Amino acid sequence: MIAFVLAIQIAFLVFYGWLLKQAEFLAEQEFHNKSVIGRSNWISTLLFANNLAGFIHLVSDDTNSLRIYQSSKQAMPAELAGLYSVLKDDSEQQQRIKKSSLLIDRLYSVLEKSEKNSPYLADKTGLKNLTDNTLMPLWTELFDLRHEVLAADFAKYKVNIESLPKARSQRDNSIIILVVINVLAAAGLLYFYTHGLTVRLAILADNAKRFGLKQRLNKPVTGNDEITEVDRAFHSMSESLEIAQQRKQDFLSMISHDMRTPLSNVQASLEFVLEAHQEPLSEQTQEWLQRAYQNVDTVLSLINELLEIERIEVGGLTLVISEARLSDIIRRSADSVRAVAAQNSITIVESKLAAYVRCDEDRLIRVLVNLLGNAIKFSPPGSTVTLDCKKTTQWFEISVQDQGRGIPSELLNTIFERYKQVSPDDARKLGGTGLGLAISKAIVEAHGGLIEVESEIGKGSSFIISLPASSVELA
Numbered sequence: 001m002i003a004f005v006l007a008i009q010i011a012f013l014v015f016y017g018w019l020l021k022q023a024e025f026l027a028e029q030e031f032h033n034k035s036v037i038g039r040s041n042w043i044s045t046l047l048f049a050n051n052l053a054g055f056i057h058l059v060s061d062d063t064n065s066l067r068i069y070q071s072s073k074q075a076m077p078a079e080l081a082g083l084y085s086v087l088k089d090d091s092e093q094q095q096r097i098k099k100s101s102l103l104i105d106r107l108y109s110v111l112e113k114s115e116k117n118s119p120y121l122a123d124k125t126g127l128k129n130l131t132d133n134t135l136m137p138l139w140t141e142l143f144d145l146r147h148e149v150l151a152a153d154f155a156k157y158k159v160n161i162e163s164l165p166k167a168r169s170q171r172d173n174s175i176i177i178l179v180v181i182n183v184l185a186a187a188g189l190l191y192f193y194t195h196g197l198t199v200r201l202a203i204l205a206d207n208a209k210r211f212g213l214k215q216r217l218n219k220p221v222t223g224n225d226e227i228t229e230v231d232r233a234f235h236s237m238s239e240s241l242e243i244a245q246q247r248k249q250d251f252l253s254m255i256s257h258d259m260r261t262p263l264s265n266v267q268a269s270l271e272f273v274l275e276a277h278q279e280p281l282s283e284q285t286q287e288w289l290q291r292a293y294q295n296v297d298t299v300l301s302l303i304n305e306l307l308e309i310e311r312i313e314v315g316g317l318t319l320v321i322s323e324a325r326l327s328d329i330i331r332r333s334a335d336s337v338r339a340v341a342a343q344n345s346i347t348i349v350e351s352k353l354a355a356y357v358r359c360d361e362d363r364l365i366r367v368l369v370n371l372l373g374n375a376i377k378f379s380p381p382g383s384t385v386t387l388d389c390k391k392t393t394q395w396f397e398i399s400v401q402d403q404g405r406g407i408p409s410e411l412l413n414t415i416f417e418r419y420k421q422v423s424p425d426d427a428r429k430l431g432g433t434g435l436g437l438a439i440s441k442a443i444v445e446a447h448g449g450l451i452e453v454e455s456e457i458g459k460g461s462s463f464i465i466s467l468p469a470s471s472v473e474l475a
């Protein structure tokens, strides 16, 4: 494409060069024509002055006339030579100049011979004979020759002058055509580049979108520029990520099958030994078995949370929506943590709002259990955890408030991210994985709601679940 535009520019230059040459040629021709006319006019004038002066001298013997005659005769050869050289390219014209030169010489000799040969001058008849028989034929011949020289030169010039209008219109048309081709080529070039660029950039943008949605990427873009490089890097990054994802998946399946199943068996066995033993166990053994049971339970909940968050990430959440009684949701959630709360001397205050909620009941309970569990975990003994509900025009809000240590304000925005914990000690001392809030957020958002936290250090935290008001009906 660039080569094409370049070719047009070169054609333009060649064309202009040709136009310039043509103009120069015409100017040269005009100059040549003017020189021929000017020189031949001057030769005629010189000859006229010469012959007239010669003739006057012949009749009157005037010395002034003789001087004019001689000086004009002296100047003549140079003028003839000048005209001869102007017509150097035309041998026919040169022949005419040579012939004119001979005739002029004959005129001189006639005039000079008559000077000595006085019979001519004896009377009027002598003079008439001189002019009629000798001078006039020479003048006529010279006059004809001059006419021929000018006519021949003008004929050449005329051919070029006549062809000028046609050449001019051809030139104008050619310029218009070249300008149009140039503009079209430039527009084409612009379209080709910007279109190619935008199409390919659109593919990159689409790939970025697909990448985010975990969809198959578009075919690699063709070409040999930076965009192709970026696209290639993007594809290879996506492939590496797919491989890493696959490895993670394999690892999770391994955890799921090779760890969860035997651990569940160990937990069931421990439970059986603790509850259904025949012989009474010593206090020490019972304590050890209880501790082992707790540890297995912690590891199992970690595995379950890991698997759940992975499931959410890979396939999203599929909710099982039904109309559930709010009192049932609250009771079941509170029941799950009641024993732990009692152990820590924490009172749970439950909402008494009567309502029906359209939701995935088990999952909503899962969220509330997590929030209540955290509230109990981070609250001092003797404090209260309140589970409250209220309906506004837009939202139905369920809040879990505690009087615990609170969350630093700079972490309030990030606490819902995976593995985020206020302090590294939280996992070590109090247990927990930092996945509970991330899972809760995913569940609430799948319901079209949102989860937020308000907190004040040393005074407590309040986690608020907002579900669309339309999903709740007050009883």
Ligand code: ADP
Residues within 6 Å of the ligand: 370, 374, 375, 378, 402, 404, 405, 406, 407, 415, 420, 421, 422, 423, 426, 427, 431, 432, 433, 434, 435, 436, 437, 438, 461
């Ligand atoms: P986990 O409790 O298993 O660590 P979560 O995602 O439920 O995971 O909570 C993440 C972190 O948020 C906790 O480790 C804790 O640091 C902080 N957190 C959650 N709830 C509270 C709360 N009620 N009071 C103080 N800190 C809290």
